[in-house]
Amino acid sequence: MERIPSTYPDRLRPNGSARRPNRKSRMTELTQSNSRALVPLNDLSRRYPGEAEMLVASVERVVGSGWYVHGPEHAAFEQEFATFLGVDHCVGVASGTDALELSLRALRRAHGTVVTAANAGGYTSIAARAAGLSVRYADVNPDSLCLSAETVFPCLDQSVAAVVVTHLYGLLPDLKVLHGLCRSRGVALIEDCAQATGAKRHGRRAGAFGDMAAFSFYPTKNLGALGDGGAVVTNDASYDSALRALRHYGWGERYVVKLAGGRNSRLDEIQAAVLRERLKFLDAQNSRRRAVVARYVEAAAGTGARVLPATGTEHVAHLAVIVTDKRDHVRHLFSEARVATEVHYPIPDHRQPAFRSEFTGGTLPETEHAAKRVLTLPCFPNLTDEEIDRVCEVLRGL
Numbered sequence: 582m583e584r585i586p587s588t589y590p591d592r593l594r595p596n597g598s599a600r601r602p603n604r605k606s607r608m609t610e611l612t613q614s615n616s617r618a619l620v621p622l623n624d625l626s627r628r629y630p631g632e633a634e635m636l637v638a639s640v641e642r643v644v645g646s647g648w649y650v651h652g653p654e655h656a657a658f659e660q661e662f663a664t665f666l667g668v669d670h671c672v673g674v675a676s677g678t679d680a681l682e683l684s685l686r687a688l689r690r691a692h693g694t695v696v697t698a699a700n701a702g703g704y705t706s707i708a709a710r711a712a713g714l715s716v717r718y719a720d721v722n723p724d725s726l727c728l729s730a731e732t733v734f735p736c737l738d739q740s741v742a743a744v745v746v747t748h749l750y751g752l753l754p755d756l757k758v759l760h761g762l763c764r765s766r767g768v769a770l771i772e773d774c775a776q777a778t779g780a781k782r783h784g785r786r787a788g789a790f791g792d793m794a795a796f797s798f799y800p801t802k803n804l805g806a807l808g809d810g811g812a813v814v815t816n817d818a819s820y821d822s823a824l825r826a827l828r829h830y831g832w833g834e835r836y837v838v839k840l841a842g843g844r845n846s847r848l849d850e851i852q853a854a855v856l857r858e859r860l861k862f863l864d865a866q867n868s869r870r871r872a873v874v875a876r877y878v879e880a881a882a883g884t885g886a887r888v889l890p891a892t893g894t895e896h897v898a899h900l901a902v903i904v905t906d907k908r909d910h911v912r913h914l915f916s917e918a919r920v921a922t923e924v925h926y927p928i929p930d931h932r933q934p935a936f937r938s939e940f941t942g943g944t945l946p947e948t949e950h951a952a953k954r955v956l957t958l959p960c961f962p963n964l965t966d967e968e969i970d971r972v973c974e975v976l977r978g979l
């Protein structure tokens with residue numbers, strides 16, 4: 582197989598992650614071995630040529646401007662991101678979780694149910710609770726590991742206000758049937774695009790399909806800031822105006838609270854300036870991510886492990902995930918080869934200690950099946966060919 586052209590990190594630090602504590606680390610044997618890994622799961626200190634200078638220039642531009650929140654960079658980012666996605670409105674907020682919560686609040690339903698998947702990290706569960714809505718879990722399609730019209734259909738009743746579909750691991754699934762179902766039942770469809778920024782199906786970007794869509798710019802996401810950030814996009818002018826009020830204390834005009842449930846949730850000017858620059862590289866970086874996954878797919882062919890493919894533009898390869906019946910063993914083999922791995926996500930939402938008492942629904946067989954078998958491998962644009970080779974060597978032996 583052809584080598585993928587490398588993206589030339591100017592400061593290659595294969596051991597870089599060893600010096601930084603892992604944000605989510607529990608001191609298990611595996612996270613310790615991840616921190617000694619030769620191939621890290623991600624390394625945000627690697628840059629493409631000129632990126633470091635661009636970041637410094639962006640920050641200096643903001644510092645010199647005297648505008649630190651909701652200034653010209655933020656307005657320009659909202660405009661440019663909406664144009665990039667092909668939607669009418671973009672509303673910057675402080676995080677992806679806020680984007681989910683505020684989009685649910687923008688529905689203006691005092692109570693109701695949100696139907697979502699239980700395999701997507703719990704963000705929608707947390708946001709729905711914060712918005713005062715209850716949650717019902719639908720199972721996922723075994724191929725896409727995303728919701729589908731078939732899995733959502735049995736969960737719909739009069740109480741349902743919205744379906745939140747998460748484009749898991751970077752896959753924008755075909756939403757045509759699900760969207761039609763939601764529309765016919767008067768239920769809002771909200772896309773969680775936190776892992777799928779830039780994905781495109783039938784010429785339309787993720788975020789342009791639902792009534793609203795939530796994005797996260799957490800640093801490890803495909804479009805990442807230098808801190809937290811998020812956005813909600815929509816083609817609906819009334820959702821747009823509700824969102825603009827809700828992110829700003831619920832104000833209609835200054836000091837006049839028009840909408841209850843408002844918050845302070847702002848994307849700051851420095852993050853907006855950085856995101857404007859990085860947006861220009863997003864498609865190229867997503868291609869590079871797909872090429873990494875293609876190498877893994879090829880290496881695992883004929884073995885007992887299935888690498889979830891990321892072939893067309895509808896997949897932006899946020900994570901490279903394999904599905905294997907022998908996860909503990911496979912994880913051990915990667916650890917021996919000093920390749921970092923992770924599980925996204927080990928505990929489905931309906932099994933989470935804080936939520937499980939509320940779960941009264943039936944079983945979620947595909948969700949449970951996948952939670953025991955998925956394993957995430959290193960995947961980011963600046964992985965080197967040598968690092969990819971090392972991962973592939975382990976895959977070939979499975």
Ligand SMILES: *Cc1c(COP(=O)(O)O)cnc(C)c1O
Nearest residue numbers: 676677678704775776797798799
């Ligand atoms: C990261 C993520 C979020 C939350 O984004 P934050 O910016 O960390 O709040 C929501 N949904 C999904 C699917 C995510 O991956």
